[in-house]
Amino acid sequence: MNNQVWVNDVWKSFDGGRIEVLKGVTLEVTQGEIVALCGTSGCGKSTLLNVISGLEEVDRGMVRVAGRDVVEESTRVDLLRHHIGYVFQLHHLMPDLTLAENCMVPVIAAGGHRKDGWARLHELAQATGVTHRLGQRVRELSGGERQRGALVRSLMNNPELLLCDEPTGALDESNREKVFELLLDLVRERGRTLIMATHDPELAGRCDRTVRMRDGRIEGEASHG
Amino acid sequence: MSLWRLIITNLRRHRVRTAIGATGIALGVATMLSVVGLLGGAVKMFERILRTDSQMVVFERNVSDLFFSNVPVGLVEELEGQPCVKDAQPVLFTIIAAPDRPVITCFGIQASDGRLKRGEWLQGSAAAFRDDAEGVVLGERAAGFLKAPVGGTIELGPGTYTVVGVVRMENGFENGGVFMPLAACQKAFHKDGVCSVVSVALAAGHQPDEVKQWVSKHHERLIAMENDEFSRSYSQFKIMKTTAWVVGGCAFLLGGLSVTNTMILSVFGRIRELAIARVCGFSRGQVARMIFGESLLISAIGTLAGWVLSWGGLHVLRAVPQLQGYIEPRVGWMEVAAATGLAVLTALIGAMYPACYAARLNPAQALRFE
Numbered sequence: 001m002n003n004q005v006w007v008n009d010v011w012k013s014f015d016g017g018r019i020e021v022l023k024g025v026t027l028e029v030t031q032g033e034i035v036a037l038c039g040t041s042g043c044g045k046s047t048l049l050n051v052i053s054g055l056e057e058v059d060r061g062m063v064r065v066a067g068r069d070v071v072e073e074s075t076r077v078d079l080l081r082h083h084i085g086y087v088f089q090l091h092h093l094m095p096d097l098t099l100a101e102n103c104m105v106p107v108i109a110a111g112g113h114r115k116d117g118w119a120r121l122h123e124l125a126q127a128t129g130v131t132h133r134l135g136q137r138v139r140e141l142s143g144g145e146r147q148r149g150a151l152v153r154s155l156m157n158n159p160e161l162l163l164c165d166e167p168t169g170a171l172d173e174s175n176r177e178k179v180f181e182l183l184l185d186l187v188r189e190r191g192r193t194l195i196m197a198t199h200d201p202e203l204a205g206r207c208d209r210t211v212r213m214r215d216g217r218i219e220g221e222a223s224h225g
Numbered sequence: 226m227s228l229w230r231l232i233i234t235n236l237r238r239h240r241v242r243t244a245i246g247a248t249g250i251a252l253g254v255a256t257m258l259s260v261v262g263l264l265g266g267a268v269k270m271f272e273r274i275l276r277t278d279s280q281m282v283v284f285e286r287n288v289s290d291l292f293f294s295n296v297p298v299g300l301v302e303e304l305e306g307q308p309c310v311k312d313a314q315p316v317l318f319t320i321i322a323a324p325d326r327p328v329i330t331c332f333g334i335q336a337s338d339g340r341l342k343r344g345e346w347l348q349g350s351a352a353a354f355r356d357d358a359e360g361v362v363l364g365e366r367a368a369g370f371l372k373a374p375v376g377g378t379i380e381l382g383p384g385t386y387t388v389v390g391v392v393r394m395e396n397g398f399e400n401g402g403v404f405m406p407l408a409a410c411q412k413a414f415h416k417d418g419v420c421s422v423v424s425v426a427l428a429a430g431h432q433p434d435e436v437k438q439w440v441s442k443h444h445e446r447l448i449a450m451e452n453d454e455f456s457r458s459y460s461q462f463k464i465m466k467t468t469a470w471v472v473g474g475c476a477f478l479l480g481g482l483s484v485t486n487t488m489i490l491s492v493f494g495r496i497r498e499l500a501i502a503r504v505c506g507f508s509r510g511q512v513a514r515m516i517f518g519e520s521l522l523i524s525a526i527g528t529l530a531g532w533v534l535s536w537g538g539l540h541v542l543r544a545v546p547q548l549q550g551y552i553e554p555r556v557g558w559m560e561v562a563a564a565t566g567l568a569v570l571t572a573l574i575g576a577m578y579p580a581c582y583a584a585r586l587n588p589a590q591a592l593r594f595e
């Protein structure tokens with residue numbers, strides 16, 4: 001299997017080096033694999049996701065996604081446009097745009113054809129059950145609908161790799177289960193790779209592999225056959 | 226859905242802020258077009274005072290103002306003796322005072338001068354204006370404020386003159402002025418034998434250079450210029466035109482600050498959104514283009530409003546009875562294009578800092594921003 005993500009001895013600190021968040025993290029994720037990053041708050045899960053997506057630059061070490069070094073700005077932009085989808089704990093949709101318009105933002109960024117974008121939007125909206133809400137402004141949607149909308153947006157450019165930072169963390173129990181099931185289905189059906197940061201051991205247990213982080217380091221891993 | 230849709234949406238959701246930014250540009254455009262238009266009109270009116278049916282003007286070299294120019298009247302005869310000159314007319318420009326009116330423009334002219342023939346005679350006739358008499362002709366407005374009927378007398382400066390006619394002139398300065406026989410004017414102002422300028426009409430088939438060379442050769446102290454050349458080089462006109470553009474430029478500077486302020490608020494108010502756009506694949510350039518696009522749209526709205534404001538304002542000024550004849554705004558395509566170009570430039574410069582800030586935003590840090 002090809003390595004989709006390759007992180008080698010990555011160090012990352014903030015505040016001029018005073019706060020070390022990643023301390024020599026090494027991680028490999030193969031194509032189609034579903035990986036849960038677990039650990040307490042502040043252990044470096046979100047920073048690791050940001051480093052993989054290129055949103056944060058590393059101090060030391062190497063990050064490679066789809067065989068490309070995440071160093072140059074142009075590579076990062078290209079990966080975010082065509083290869084990586086990102087879902088946050090908070091949906092981060094633009095409140096004054098409709099859900100459909102929000103979902104089309106990645107298409108605008110990538111300079112994609114509007115017609116293809118709309119076709120893809122309708123396909124994903126159907127799969128996530130938000131077709132009837134596409135014309136609504138974000139402020140008119142429920143929490144679960146917003147997070148499903150964020151999921152649709154992350155998949156608009158058909159990314160190979162989906163990074164999720166506690167995607168169900170802000171949802172109630174019923175919505176949490178629905179959104180997580182949907183996420184797994186979408187990723188598995190399409191053979192995509194998923195790396196998900198989560199506090200929830202139950203959700204982590206349903207992934208292919210769990211990577212446990214502690215104090216900026218990888219403490220251990222477990223496969224779930 | 227396009228980048229423009231995002232731009233328009235952002236401007237629409239902060240309507241007041243957008244309106245304030247556009248107002249700054251609108252005032253800049255309106256001020257520039259109005260001031261340039263008004264002063265341009267004033268310059269044109271001055272030019273028309275100088276020109277009767279002539280193509281050239283002769284005056285004293287190196288004077289800052291034509292009121293200080295002394296040209297010997299004998300030059301008129303010399304010029305008319307040249308084959309290249311069809312007609313030469315002396316004019317003495319002065320400022321004269323009347324009781325209750327400290328400043329009235331006075332034109333010392335000969336009866337053969339074409340300017341009185343251009344006017345509409347309301348009282349009296351051109352025949353009554355004679356070179357060897359001391360009868361004066363009043364512009365319509367001057368007749369109004371001097372309250373002097375034809376046949377009556379008025380005090381002007383050191384003397385008393387008989388009013389021999391009232392004429393309606395198109396030009397506000399002439400309509401509010403007094404036409405005096407040249408000899409009487411010279412006597413009143415102790416300018417015996419001199420005038421301010423001599424306007425020259427060329428004989429058919431002759432070139433202005435012939436007059437220039439002749440004047441240069443025979444009267445070193447004087448200079449001959451074509452009317453357009455004079456307009457371009459006359460320092461008073463230059464000062465007026467420069468003033469107009471400086472005032473307009475200052476208005477644009479304020480408009481630019483207003484756009485910068487609007488765009489800074491716009492960027493700082495949606496740092497997370499900009500970060501999300503970056504996460505969705507927007508490049509730094511795309512983010513900057515979005516901010517510049519917003520600024521340009523504000524500028525476009527402001528420019529349109531500025532056109533309407535200046536057009537309306539100038540029409541209102543034109544309709545004010547007291548200003549009739551003095552306000553003849555001239556707003557050409559050049560002025561409109563320059564004001565629009567400045568508005569675009571202002572928008573681009575005004576958006577530069579906010580666009581750079583937005584483009585350099587670290588998306589991960591910005592998403593943590595509260």
